[in-house]
Amino acid sequence: ARTHPLLEPRITELDPAAVPAALRAADLDVALIHEYDFVPAHAEPGLSSRELFTEPLYLAAPEPGALGDHSHSPWIVSPSGTLCRTMAERACEANGFSPRVRHEADDFDTVLALVALGQGVAIIPHLGALDPPAGVTLTRLPAFRRTQVAYRTGAAGHPAIAAVTRALRDAVPADLRSEAGQEP
Known part of the structure; x- marks a missing residue:
């Protein structure tokens, strides 16, 4: 919000099972989702995701x-x-x-x-x-647990989605950036 004052981010806690439908219905634009080694994520129709970090x-x-x-x-x-x-x-x-x-x-x-x-x-x-x-x-x-940012397929290039994704990536603690293949 500081670097993009026209964006008004809103946080909503949802049961993870409700996230795909909320994204598809445009009730959410971006969501943080998790997957674990013992519980791999399944591809959701109409949604894309990108890894933020692995812990x-x-x-x-x-x-x-x-x-x-x-x-x-x-x-x-x-x-x-x-x-x-x-x-x-x-x-x-x-x-x-x-x-x-x-x-x-x-x-x-x-x-x-x-x-x-x-x-x-x-x-x-x-x-x-x-x-x-x-x-x-x-x-x-x-x-490990992997945290990903999810959004509707095709929305990654939207300026608001890109700004939120960039802010989330910048907020990843330095000790986890190298685990996710990011530069510390």
Whole structure:
């Protein structure tokens, strides 16, 4: 908005499942979407996307350890039906177990607070774990979350879409730019 004063950006939080229809209906012009190694995105008719950055995933637990070490631990996961929940379930299944869900929370600060209280373990993306509380150990996993900017096919060249996309790319933290193939 500072560099383009005639643009009036508006933020809307939507369930990720509602984003494609909102973009196609022009209720949204641009959206941030995620995909995980364990939950690849499917192409949506009429929509295009471009990667902004890739970030590592971490096991958040009281002590260091591998994901497979927590087959009997209580888990803190996102609510059922969410992409993040599906990712956690599939990551655990890839390690030979189903998570024993104790808590469901969608806010990473809440999840980390529960881990710090000894209420379970969780999988957290890098940007959700920038300042973990005491009592939380982050162990990097061999998995990633990709954040993309999505828009209607053919709209990438529109000045407003290009300006928002450029502003989003400029806002990517320097430590993640190299992971996404961008120059720091």
